[in-house]
Amino acid sequence: xxxxxxxxxxxxxxxxxxxxxxxxxxxxxxxxxxxxxxxxxxxxxxxxxxxxxxxxxxxxxxxxxxxxxxxxxxxxxxxxxxxxxxxxxxxxxxxxxxxxxxxxxxxxxxxxxxxxxxxxxxxxxxxxxxxxxxxxxxxxxxxxxxxxxxxxxxxxxxxxxxxxxxxxxxxxxxxxxxxxxxxxxxxxxxxxxxxxxxxxxxxxxxxxxxxxxxxxxxxxxxxxxxxxxxxxxxxxxxxxxxxxxxxxxxxxxxxxxxxxxxxxxxxxxxxxxxxxxxxxxxxxxxxxxxxxxxxxxxxxxxxxxxxxxxxxxxxxxxxxxxxxxxxxxxxxxxxxxxxxxxxxxxxxxxxxxxxxxxxxxxxxx
Amino acid sequence: xxxxxxxxxxxxxxxxxxxxxxxxxxxxxxxxxxxxxxxxxxxxxxxxxxxxxxxxxxxxxxxxxxxxxxxxxxxxxxxxxxxxxxxxxxxxxxxxxxxxxxxxxxxxxxxxxxxxxxxxxxxxxxxxxxxxxxxxxxxxxxxxxxxxxxxxxxxxxxxxxxxxxxxxxxxxxxxxxxxxxxxxxxxxxxxxxxxxxxxxxxxxxxxxxxxxxxxxxxxxxxxxxxxxxxxxxxxxxxxxxxxxxxxxxxxxxxxxxxxxxxxxxxxxxxxxxxxxxxxxxxxxxxxxxxxxxxxxxxxxxxxxxxxxxxxxxxxxxxxxxxxxxxxxxxxxxxxxxxxxxxxxxxxxxxxxxxxxxxxxxxxxx
Numbered sequence: 001x002x003x004x005x006x007x008x009x010x011x012x013x014x015x016x017x018x019x020x021x022x023x024x025x026x027x028x029x030x031x032x033x034x035x036x037x038x039x040x041x042x043x044x045x046x047x048x049x050x051x052x053x054x055x056x057x058x059x060x061x062x063x064x065x066x067x068x069x070x071x072x073x074x075x076x077x078x079x080x081x082x083x084x085x086x087x088x089x090x091x092x093x094x095x096x097x098x099x100x101x102x103x104x105x106x107x108x109x110x111x112x113x114x115x116x117x118x119x120x121x122x123x124x125x126x127x128x129x130x131x132x133x134x135x136x137x138x139x140x141x142x143x144x145x146x147x148x149x150x151x152x153x154x155x156x157x158x159x160x161x162x163x164x165x166x167x168x169x170x171x172x173x174x175x176x177x178x179x180x181x182x183x184x185x186x187x188x189x190x191x192x193x194x195x196x197x198x199x200x201x202x203x204x205x206x207x208x209x210x211x212x213x214x215x216x217x218x219x220x221x222x223x224x225x226x227x228x229x230x231x232x233x234x235x236x237x238x239x240x241x242x243x244x245x246x247x248x249x250x251x252x253x254x255x256x257x258x259x260x261x262x263x264x265x266x267x268x269x270x271x272x273x274x275x276x277x278x279x280x281x282x283x284x285x286x287x288x289x290x291x292x293x294x295x296x297x298x299x300x301x302x303x304x305x306x307x308x309x310x311x312x313x314x315x316x317x318x319x320x321x322x323x324x325x326x327x328x329x330x331x332x333x334x335x336x337x338x339x340x341x342x343x344x345x346x347x348x349x350x351x352x353x354x355x356x357x358x359x360x361x362x363x364x365x
Numbered sequence: 366x367x368x369x370x371x372x373x374x375x376x377x378x379x380x381x382x383x384x385x386x387x388x389x390x391x392x393x394x395x396x397x398x399x400x401x402x403x404x405x406x407x408x409x410x411x412x413x414x415x416x417x418x419x420x421x422x423x424x425x426x427x428x429x430x431x432x433x434x435x436x437x438x439x440x441x442x443x444x445x446x447x448x449x450x451x452x453x454x455x456x457x458x459x460x461x462x463x464x465x466x467x468x469x470x471x472x473x474x475x476x477x478x479x480x481x482x483x484x485x486x487x488x489x490x491x492x493x494x495x496x497x498x499x500x501x502x503x504x505x506x507x508x509x510x511x512x513x514x515x516x517x518x519x520x521x522x523x524x525x526x527x528x529x530x531x532x533x534x535x536x537x538x539x540x541x542x543x544x545x546x547x548x549x550x551x552x553x554x555x556x557x558x559x560x561x562x563x564x565x566x567x568x569x570x571x572x573x574x575x576x577x578x579x580x581x582x583x584x585x586x587x588x589x590x591x592x593x594x595x596x597x598x599x600x601x602x603x604x605x606x607x608x609x610x611x612x613x614x615x616x617x618x619x620x621x622x623x624x625x626x627x628x629x630x631x632x633x634x635x636x637x638x639x640x641x642x643x644x645x646x647x648x649x650x651x652x653x654x655x656x657x658x659x660x661x662x663x664x665x666x667x668x669x670x671x672x673x674x675x676x677x678x679x680x681x682x683x684x685x686x687x688x689x690x691x692x693x694x695x696x697x698x699x700x701x702x703x704x705x706x707x708x709x710x711x712x713x714x715x716x717x718x719x720x721x722x723x724x725x726x727x728x729x730x
Contacts, residue, residue: 006400010407013609018394021402025393029386035371035689037386039568039614042375042692075440075570076591079605083589111589198606203404205440205570205608224448224476226441227592240444241563243570243608244378249404324400327407 007349010327011155011300011340012178012199015349020252039245048244051251052237058254062263065187065210072209072229073237073247078104078177081194081207082111085149085173088219088229089192090117094146097170099123099139101161102130102154103333104175109149120145122165130157132292136165147171147191153179155199156331158302158338159295164189171215179299180208181257182343183267191215197246199299200343202253205246257343266343273341273350274298280354286361290336304336305364312364313337323356325349372714375692376520376665376705377543377564380714385617404610413609416616417602423619427628430552430575437574437594438602438612443469443542446559446572447476450514450538453584453594454557455482459511462535464488464504466526467495467519468698469540474514485510487530495522497657501530512536512556518544520564521696523667523703524660529554536580544664545573546622547708548632556580562611564664565708567618570611622708631708638706638715639663645719651726655701669701670729677729678702688721690714 008015031038034047041048056071065071074080085108090096095118098109102125109119122139125132141148148167153160155178164172171191180195187193192211198204209229216229225231231239260266278296281287281303290302305312313336317329330336339353373380396403399412406413421436430436439445450473455461460483463474467490474484487504490497506513513532518525520543529537536556545560552558557576563569574594581594590596596604625631643661646652646668655667670677678701682694695701704718 004398004400008401008405010405010410012606013405013407015401015405021394021405025390028390028393029383033369035369036373036380040373040375040378040380040386042378043569045375045692075442075445075608077440077605080440080591083591087589107590111591114587114589116587196606203608203610204408204606205611222479222481224452224479225472226445226448226476240442241378241561241569243440243568243611245568245610246570246608327410 005324007325007345007352008327009325009339009341009345009349009353011331011338012196013204014199014340014342015344016203016249017253017256017344020249020256023252024249038248041244043238043241043244051248055247055251055254058251058258059208062181062254062257063185063187063210068213069187070211070213070233072211072232073242073250074207074209074232075205075243077196077204077207078175078194079107081175081209082108083115084227084229085192085194086112086115086117087223087227088216089147089171089173090115091146091218094144095120095142097122097141097145097148097167099148099150099165101125101133101151101159102157104154104177105149105151108151108175117146122148130154130159131290133159133161133295136161136163139165141165141167141170143168143170145170147173149173149175151175153297153299155300155340156333157291158297158300159291160297160299162294171212179297181263181266182270182299184263197250199340202250203246205243206250253344269347270298270341270343273345273347274301276350276354277301277339277341280357284357284361286365287357290334299340299342301339301341302330302334302336303338308336310335315364316360319360320353320356325353325356370689372690372710372717373692374690374704374706374710374714374718376696376703377561378569379564379705379707380709381567381614382618382621382709385614385621388617389614403613406609408603408606408609416613420612420616420619423616423623424573427546427619427622428550428552428575433578434552435576435578435598437576437597438607438615439572439574439597440570440608442561442569442572443540443559444472446540446574447473448480449592449594450557450559451477451480451482452588452592453581454512454536454538455480456511456583459509460485460507462487462506462510462513462532464513464515464530466490466498466516466524467522469519469542470514470516473516473540482511487513495519495524496655498524498526498660499657501526501528504530506530506532506535508533508535510535512538514538514540516540518662518664520665520705521698522656523662523665524656525662525664527659536577544662546628546631547635547664549628562615564705567615568611570608571615618709634712635663635706635708638710638712639666641715641719642666642704642706645722649722649726651730652722655699664705664707666704666706667695667699667701668703673701675700680729681725684725685718685721690718690721
C-alpha cells in the first residue's frame with residue numbers, strides 16, 4: 001500500500017507515535033529475535049515479565065509515583081472502574097461525593113447508585129450543559145463521605161480541571177482516561193487514579209490504576225476475586241492473563257514519552273498545540289469554542305461553526321477527511337466538531353488542521 | 366533479526382497462524398490503505414465495525430451458531446466470567462451445579478460461593494487429583510438448580526470431556542477457553558459458552574461469550590452495568606471501548622480457520638496431532654501420560670518422565686528450548702511436562718517434538 005499522511009483526531013482509540021508503530025511492526029512476528037511475536041508469548045514468560053515491569057517503571061518515572069502507591073494494569077476500561085471503585089471503596093452508611101462535569105463522571109455516579117451508595121452531588125454541571133467547571137475552590141466536601149470522584153478531562157464537552165479541588169482528608173479518586181500523562185500532576189493528591197490507555201498511553205484493552213497502598217483493604221469479602229483491587233495488587237497484575245499486546249504497546253509509548261523529555265516536555269508541547277488550535281477558533285469569526293475559556297481542555301478541542309450550522313459542520317467533516325484529517329466529528333451527544341489532540345498528535349497535524357480551518361472559513365464564511 | 370523456526374507450546378497466550386501474523390504485520394501501520402493502523406482506529410468507525418461484525422459472522426459460521434444466540438466480545442478473561450455468570454444467572458434459593466474437573470472449574474465454583482450461591486458438587490475430580498473425568502452419563506443433576514457449570518478442557522491436568530453431560534432442562538454453561546473451535550460442538554446443548562481468546566482464537570484481551578437469547582433477562586437490577594450481559598447484548602459489544610486489536614486478530618484467525626476448511630477440517634488435524642504425540646509417549650517406555658486415556662485432552666498433552674524424574678524433566682525443558690521448542694514445562698501446580706497444541710500449532714511442530722522426544726529418550730533412557 002502507498003504511504004499517505006493522515007492525521008487521526010479520533011477521541012480514542014487514537015493516534016499513536018509513529019516511531020512506536022514502526023517499532024511494533026518491525027518486531028511483530030519476531031520479538032527481539034526470539035522467533036515468534038510478543039502477542040504469542042505467555043504472560044508468565046520472562047520476555048513479557050520484562051515488558052510489564054518496564055511499563056510500570058516507565059509510568060512511575062513519568063508521573064513521579066512513590067512507593068506509597070501500587071500501579072496496576074487491568075481490563076474493562078474506565079467503565080468497569082466506575083463499578084470496581086465503589087465495590088471496593090464504598091463504606092456502609094457513608095455517601096460518595098461526585099463532581100458531575102460530564103458524561104463520564106455522570107456514568108460513574110450512576111454505577112455507585114446501582115450499587116446502593118448514597119450520593120453527595122458536590123457539583124452539578126448538567127445545569128450548564130457541562131460547558132464549564134468553574135471555581136472548584138468553592139466546592140464543599142463532607143469529610144464523612146467515603147470518597148470523592150472527579151473526571152479530570154471531559155472528552156465529550158471539551159472541558160478539563162485546570163486545578164483540582166481540595167478534598168481535605170477525603171480520598172480523591174480521579175478518572176484521568178483522557179488526560180493522563182499529558183501534564184504534570186501531583187499523584188500524592190489522589191487516593192486512586194484510573195485511566196483507559198487508549199488516548200494518551202497506548203491502544204485499548206488495558207486500564208491503568210494507580211492506588212494508594214492500604215486503600216484496597218476496605219473491600220468487603222463479598223466482592224468477586226477479579227473485581228477486588230487487592231487481587232491484582234497481590235498478583236502484580238498477573239492474576240489472570242492480561243491484554244498482553246496492549247501492555248506491550250503501553251511500554252513502547254511510555255519509552256517514547258521518556259525519550260521526548262517526559263511529561264514536562266510533553267505538557268509544554270500540548271499547551272502550544274492547544275493554544276494554536278483555540279487561537280484559530282477564536283480569531284476566525286467563523287468557528288466558536290463551546291465551553292468556558294478558563295475550563296478548556298487541552299486534549300479535546302470542541303467547537304462549532306457559528307451557533308451550530310449542522311450543514312456546514314457536515315461539510316467540514318467530509319472535506320477535512322478528504323484532506324487527510326479524520327475523526328473531527330463531535331460526539332453524538334453534543335454534535336458539532338471536535339479535535340482530539342493527545343500526546344501523540346504531532347504539531348504538523350495541528351498546523352494542517354489550522355490551515356484547513358482557515359481555508360474552509362474563507363470559502364464558507 | 367534473522368528468522369529462525371521456533372515452536373511455541375505455551376498454554377496461552379499461544380502460537381498464532383503464521384499467515385495471520387504476517388498479514389497483521391504487513392498492515393500494522395497502514396490498515397488497508399487508510400494511512401494509519403487499526404490499533405489507532407476508533408471503535409465507532411466503519412473499519413472497526415466491519416471487523417467486529419466479520420469476527421462475529423466468522424464465529425457463527427465456524428460453530429454453527431443459530432439466531433437464538435448472541436455472540437459477545439468482552440474483556441477480563443474467563444476469570445471475570447467466573448463472577449459474571451453467577452452475578453447474572455444465579456437465582457435466590459437455588460443452587461448451582463458444578464462439575465469440578467480441575468483448577469478452572471474449581472475457581473469458578475469459588476466465585477459462585479463468594480457471591481453467596483449454594484453449590485451442588487456433581488463431580489469432585491479432586492479426589493483423583495483431576496487425572497480423569499470418567500463416565501459423565503452417571504452424573505446426577507438436580508433440575509431445580511439455577512444452572513450447571515463445566516470446564517470443557519482442563520489445561521493444567523490435560524483432561525477433556527469427550528462427551529458432555531446431559532443436564533436435561535438445566536441450563537448448561539461451559540468454559541471452553543482452551544478448546545473452543547478445536548472440534549465440532551453442538552452449541553444448542555449449551556445455554557452459555559465462554560472462552561478467553563488466547564488459546565485457539567487469537568491473542569489475549571478478548572473473551573468470547575455465546576449466550577442463548579432471553580437468559581440475560583435473569584440478571585438482578587443490582588448488578589453494575591458493565592457486568593450485565595444485557596448491556597453488551599444491547600450495545601453489540603460496543604458499550605465501551607473493547608480491546609480492538611485483539612478483536613481484529615480474532616477476525617484474522619477466524620478467517621484463517623475458514624480457509625483451512627472450518628472446524629471439521631481443523632478437528633481432523635487436531636486429532637492426528639494429538640494421536641501422534643500420545644503415541645510417542647505411550648510407545649516410549651520412558652515418558653508417561655498423566656491422565657486417564659479416555660479423558661485425554663487433544664489440546665494440552667501432559668506427561669512426565671518415568672514416575673516424575675524432576676531432574677530429567679528440567680533437562681528436557683532446557684534442551685528442547687535450545688532445540689527451538691518452547692513452553693514445554695508443566696503448570697507449576699502439577700509439575701512435569703506439557704505440550705499445548707492448539708489449532709495454530711502446525712504438524713511440523715508435532716513432528717519436531719516427537720523427534721526430539723525420541724532422541725531424548727534414547728540418550729537418557
